[in-house]
Amino acid sequence: MTEKKTRRRGSALTNAILAAAWTQLQERGYQALTIEGIAAAAETTKTVLYRRWPDKAHLVIAAFAKFGGFSGYVVPDTGTLRTDFLALMAQMAAFLDKLQSETFRGLLADRLQSLDLGTLLMQANQHEPNSGLQTIVQPLLDHAAARGEITHAQWPDRLVMLPGILLINEVITQQALPLAARHEIVDQILLPVFGVAPSQE
Amino acid sequence: MTEKKTRRRGSALTNAILAAAWTQLQERGYQALTIEGIAAAAETTKTVLYRRWPDKAHLVIAAFAKFGGFSGYVVPDTGTLRTDFLALMAQMAAFLDKLQSETFRGLLADRLQSLDLGTLLMQANQHEPNSGLQTIVQPLLDHAAARGEITHAQWPDRLVMLPGILLINEVITQQALPLAARHEIVDQILLPVFGVAPSQE
DNA sequence: AATTATAAGATACGGCCGTATCTAATTTAA
DNA sequence: TTAAATTAGATACGGCCGTATCTTATAATT
Incomplete structure (x- = not known):
């Protein structure tokens, strides 16, 4: 018979659950995961x-921390900071591809949509036609350019969005935005x- | 009798729902919100x-877009980009305080915890003792400093975390991290x- | 070996989610 | 004004969440 009477305990059981969770994550994707499904898969x-x-x-x-994460990463050492960064970003991109193909694409890929408030704020901040932060940042840049403080006013979207990104990150991780920050x-x-040397530190 | 027989429709009903949602958000906080509760509050x-x-x-x-958002913002014009940015950040901080006090503190404030995957990834990335991205970025900076490419290797946490922040933002908003990005x-x-002038654009 | 403490397993519960289906009110078209 | 098309409102359903409670196996203690 296939009847095991022995009960797993402690870390043995924890590991079995994490393994089941990781498998389920790859098979079904994050949104379709259920706690009960993972428990069943782990036979608990x-x-x-x-x-x-x-x-x-x-x-x-x-x-994720146990089976995915940054464990497979290698410290790049290519001779320049720029190429080191590029190599690092390449690793990130590769990992992301892997994650998205193995984990988040299981019939339910597009569900990477429904995230949570903080995340959705971030999305809203960037895709909203003209209620977003760029309507504030852009004129601010225009002024600086007119003053000659910066060389030009047209910057890539990512740079215009950068304040908002940093804000949201701060909110999510620190839950505050004090003066010092x-x-x-x-x-x-x-x-x-934006190419301006800070006056004083 | 207080019996209204008239049914609201279209945008009138939509507005009533959004108003109820905003009220409920402030009274209960995001986590404690329920769709059914909002419906009941809006009498639908x-x-x-x-x-x-x-x-x-x-x-x-x-x-949020209707009642909160960036509608109350003013374009700063203080004479320098630096003070403009600082003024903008001050507005953000003020809004955040308002949001947190009015919206997220209603007996259930601390629940700002349980967010979703993308958000939690961001948190994990930053608070994890030494499995995070900084274990990669820091030596990379050490190398650059040894080479003389950057003036020093010790940078604030926020800067060390910046690659990860940008990555996660990219993931959440673009769902990809292509070479160009x-x-x-x-x-x-x-x-x-980090004080390095890019070689070529 | 017997006793005590700890943690796993089983089950049940109220609550909310998201969908489906049906009705009745209101608007639009004829 | 009547008929047709929309859309609100009511209700019911299966599913999962997160908690509580209880029993039972395993480990620790003496």
Whole structure:
């Protein structure tokens, strides 16, 4: 008979659950995942999962950290910072492709849509025709260009969106945007990006 | 009697729903929101809501765009780009405070935690002790500093995290990270931020 | 070896999601 | 004014969530 009576415990059980979660993630994609489905695949019950992780997202993160993540990355050392960065980004892109093809495309790929508030804010911020942040940033750049502070006013979208991106990141990770952070973002990131040397640190 | 027999339709009904959603958002916070609760508050049924928005997140975004958003913003014009940016960031911070106090603090504030995959990836990326991206970026900076390409190797966390932030933003908004985007990110953002003039555009 | 503590497994519950189906009110067209 | 087309409103359904409770196996303690 295939009847196992032995109960797994502790990390053995945890590992089995994470493995099941990772498999399910690749087979079904994130949105279609269910806690109950993972529990069933791991041959346990959801009670056990809820004792370990508060919700699906944290469980997936844990599985991701164990089986995916940045573990396969190599530190590039190509001779220049620029090519090092490019090599790093290439690794990211490759990983992303892998993730999207293996994990997020299982009949339900496009569901990468329905994310959550913070994420959707980010999307809204960028795709909204003219209620977005660019309606503020662009004239601001126009002024600076007219003053001769920056060489030109037309910058790629990504740069115009950069303040919003940094804001949202700050919100999500720090849940606040204190004065010090604002100064750092402006002096250390935005001004250099637009070619202005910060006056004082 | 308080019996209204007239049925609202179209945009009148839509507006009533968005108003109810905004109120509920401020009273209960995002996590505690329910579609059914909003429907009840708007004195309609969830069927009507699902005819208009696919899920809670999109409904909240719509309400946000109508009642919150960047509508109250003013274009700063203080004389220098730096102070313009600082003024803009100040507006953002003020809005964020308002949002967090009015919207996200209603007995359930801390729930700003349980977000979704993309968001949690961002968090994981930043708070993880040493499995995060900084374990790759830091040595890369060390090398560049040893070469004399950049003036020093110790940079604020925010700058070390910047590649990851840009990556995740790209993923969430574009769902891809093609070669062109990688080059743009490196040449237009990362190199300037770390004080390296891009060789060729 | 017997006892106690810990954690797994099973089950049940109320709640909300998202869909489907049906009705009735309101608008538009004829 | 009547008929046709929309769209709101009501209700019901299966599914999953997250919690609580209880039993039972395994581990730790003495």
